Amino acid sequence: MSAEFPVYRAGRQLGIGSLNLNPGDQVVDLGCGTGLNFGLLKERIGPTGTIIGIDRSTKMLAQARRKADRHGWTNIILIQADATTASPAFLSASITSHGGKALSDATLATYALSLMKPWEAAWDAMKQLTRPRGSLCIVDMQEPTSLFPGMTALAQSACRLGGADITAHPWKGVERDCTDVTKASARSGHLQIRTGRRRSR
Template identity: 30%
Template structure:
């Protein structure tokens, strides 16, 4: 069942409206044009998309038969890597706020014959699952989710004890390339609802204290991962 959407946050940045309504509008358009979305992801990952998505999945240490939750699954670009990791006896719970993105993800799954994926629509800050999962992943999703701290809390709550979480996201360049930051911020806040002011590595450590972190692509991509601690 779709999860009820609550009131959105006020924008933390003058560039952009980060409300749920605006996020829905942006990703509705991307969901209707998945090939353009795929091209945009390739640009974001600087041509290393497959390698980096695989790294995000590898950090989960999944085994065949596991169940993994993907928060902000988009058009299903991680499914290929998750399917190999959990095998045909495993399961994927694909969660996204955008109906159009989920429809594109369902079409991808149907075309590939992946029958072990459950699709759920809703606000990640209100995420509730009936049974805990072995792992949680989100790639380029948390930075675009309003009330992302609640979304992280809900994601960790959905994990079994000692289950792994893997969050991959982007941040502005530093050093020489930082001269392009105004342009990057202008484009990505408007076309991806990207809130670059979020401190996601620090935020996830509120719930995963011993989380590991790797920086990639010259620091523009990071991955934070680790196990859910015992109570």
């Protein structure tokens, strides 16, 4: 999403908080867009950590770079790639060629996988870019469970506007493939957050 309704910040906060990042950590932000997660991530990894932003849109990455430059964030690596078609080996090589580590301490996708087809390919890349026992988090959307009149229609409209598939439910990947899975939700269930750890084997 290039522009964001304020309601969606809650999911970003919950997801990034659930990663339990430490100063010095390297984190992949898959589908980083214009860098809406960067400030929240920087608060946790500090000046010695590294953010790897991956996105297929050169225009969004240009905005992300301007944001990083404006704030003086020098520890952000931006990579232009489509995570549904680029091999994990290519992505890893791109990261190391820019000075990052081949495997990251955490990998995050916020409101990104529901835009991707097939999202399973991007999820596989997330897993392979994360070190064993590293944290993986997916924040995405479903139809809200609220009985508030118009809530479902509003959520559906917002997803259509952004090009997201509200029925994709990509967090199923975390539930299926990770250990120590935690679950959270916000905005009457519209925002779903799943965080787990990559299996050692």
